[in-house]
Amino acid sequence: MTKDKSTDFVLQACDVSKHYRTTAGEVRAVKEVNLRIREGEFVAIMGPSGSGKTTLLSMLGALESPTEGEVLLQGRDLGRLRSRELAMLRRFQLGFIFQSFYLVDHLTAFENIRFPLGFNVKMEPGERDDRAVRLLGMVGLADRSDHFPRQLSGGEQQRVAIARAMANEPAVILADEPTGNLDQRSGNEIMDALEDLNQRLKQTLVVVTHDEQVARRARRLVLLEDGQVMEDRDLVTDAADMNMER
Ligand SMILES: Nc1ncnc2c1ncn2[C@@H]1O[C@H](COP(=O)(O)OP(=O)(O)O)[C@@H](O)[C@H]1O
Numbered sequence: 001m002t003k004d005k006s007t008d009f010v011l012q013a014c015d016v017s018k019h020y021r022t023t024a025g026e027v028r029a030v031k032e033v034n035l036r037i038r039e040g041e042f043v044a045i046m047g048p049s050g051s052g053k054t055t056l057l058s059m060l061g062a063l064e065s066p067t068e069g070e071v072l073l074q075g076r077d078l079g080r081l082r083s084r085e086l087a088m089l090r091r092f093q094l095g096f097i098f099q100s101f102y103l104v105d106h107l108t109a110f111e112n113i114r115f116p117l118g119f120n121v122k123m124e125p126g127e128r129d130d131r132a133v134r135l136l137g138m139v140g141l142a143d144r145s146d147h148f149p150r151q152l153s154g155g156e157q158q159r160v161a162i163a164r165a166m167a168n169e170p171a172v173i174l175a176d177e178p179t180g181n182l183d184q185r186s187g188n189e190i191m192d193a194l195e196d197l198n199q200r201l202k203q204t205l206v207v208v209t210h211d212e213q214v215a216r217r218a219r220r221l222v223l224l225e226d227g228q229v230m231e232d233r234d235l236v237t238d239a240a241d242m243n244m245e246r
């Protein structure tokens, strides 16, 4: 796929491969993947365990660099950036949500969300506090501000993680099995919160999941198998087609 330096696409993977050298030989985790994601899209990535979902997401989020190919964020080739610039991108342009919440145990819900705002030199300390309060409200946890992670349910902890990922208004939120450790009800809560961000704030979302219920909420489904894209399907048109057939 030719790369498009314009910012029509917020995120692009162009012929991206990732190979790992292990004692048992070379593992080709991701093979020549092409993906273009527009601003405001909600993309689900599915596939069997070991199909390369986490590896792909890590490359899209500048946490790992491809062995071959290029990843472009807002038209900028990540492979050409200095480590300092990459650190800034990770801090301000990308939001991460993982299966394990990785909240800081000794910080309250408020403080966990406030923490990444501390890097934001464009904000006055007072503004940071206000924003952290607003983010807590946005994920429905205004009354849990002073709770430590251990005093929150799994679903609540994950909602704190979502608010934290949102803190610096990133261009893209990348989530790796965000409901993986949660019961159905908490999982639904998380997906409601993410769907709301996408619909109301046009937040671009890429969510890796093995749960069909979760994937069904997306507008687009990318199916990985053995490191390759087997299918890239527009779920909105599919749903419209189904209605036509009825
Ligand atoms: N750091 C690594 N070193 C060696 N092999 C790895 C590493 N990370 C992932 N792999 C291998 O790459 C493949 C894809 O892994 P992964 O991206 O985690 O898949 P998924 O998230 O779809 O379960 C697997 O075969 C896995 O064992």
Ligand SMILES: [Mg+2]
Binding pocket: 053, 054, 055
């Ligand atoms: Mg994984």
